Amino acid sequence: MVSGAAIEIRNVTQAFRSAGADLPVLDDVSLSVSPGEFVVLVGPSGSGKSTLIRLLAGLDRPLFGTVSVDGQPVTGPDPSRALVFQDPTLLPWRTVRGNAALGPQARGAGRESRKRIDDALELVGLSDFADAWPAQLSGGMAQRAALARALVNDPSVLLLDEPLGRLDALTRRVLQGELLRLWRDKGFTAVLITHDVPEALLLADRVVILSPRPARIRETLTIDLPRPRDPASPEFVGLQAGILALLDEESVTTPDSLHDRSATG
Incomplete structure (x- = not known):
């Protein structure tokens, strides 16, 4: 069941003030994301x-x-758009359940949301650790707790800023599978940032490749490989090589064979 929201980014330019001058970051970026789609952003x-x-x-x-999002301008944070960072940012003085309860409690709905909190912890496999403290968790478990905190709000959009970037390879692979399972089960729209090209190909419906700053969308690839995907398959390896070539800052031209097309290898 798809419950995700549609995202529209239109001609977005962004710059920040640095040392008295504007530092351009995004340059006329436009991107549409369909409800329930899993889009991965990669770039330098x-x-x-x-x-x-x-x-x-x-x-x-x-x-x-x-x-x-769903036709409504984004003017500030909203529980329907949950953000998970690379660092789990758990409050050390709160248990796993207490961290997951932050959103509902901030809205004055802590008691009413008790079942939703327990359901979110079960979704990420932390029911047995609900009363544990962040210092007692492994890196992977801490990131699961951060996911539970996001999912308790039943978001229509899940934003993921390299949430697996600091994990060891085995834990990262396990959580990649968990992210896919949660996405399938909940139907939210997912936008993930990663520097890991194999991770992008394992997860994405589409991979969006950004140019060096000020960023423009350099390529958009639709990944039509069936899931679960085999990183050793010729199709996967070929796509990985093509994306890495595009990310090479020494590349001067963009291969026409990868330009805005469905990618099956």
Whole structure:
């Protein structure tokens, strides 16, 4: 069941003030995301990926252009658009359940949301650790707790800013599978940032490749490989090589064979 929201980014330009001058970050970026779609953003470091996520979350406003969700302009944060960072940012003086309850309690609905909190912890496999403290959790468990905190609001859009970037390879692979399961089960729209090209190909319906700053959308690839995807398959390896070539800053031209097309290898 798809319950996700449609995202529209139209002609967005963003710049920040630095040392008395404007530092351009995004340059006329436009992107449409369908309800329930899983879109992954990749690009060089500093290319504006996190800036774009912050605009979608409503933490910043664009200098020019518009950002809307289900036709409504994004003017600030909203529980329907949940954001998960690379760092779990758990409050150390709250238990796992207490951290998951932050959103409902902030809205004065802590008691009414008790079942939703327990359901979110069960979804991410932390029911047995509900009363544990953040210091007692592994990195993967802490990130699961951060996911529970986001999912308790039943978001229509889940924004993920490299949430698996600091995990070991095995834990990262397990949580990649968990993210896919949650996305399938809940039907939300997902937008993920990653520097890991294989991760992008494992998860995405579409991979959006940003240019170096000030970022423009350089390529958009629709990934038609069936799930679960095999990183050793010739199709997967070929797509990975093509994306890495596009991300190479020394590349001068864009291969026509990868331009705005469905990618099956």
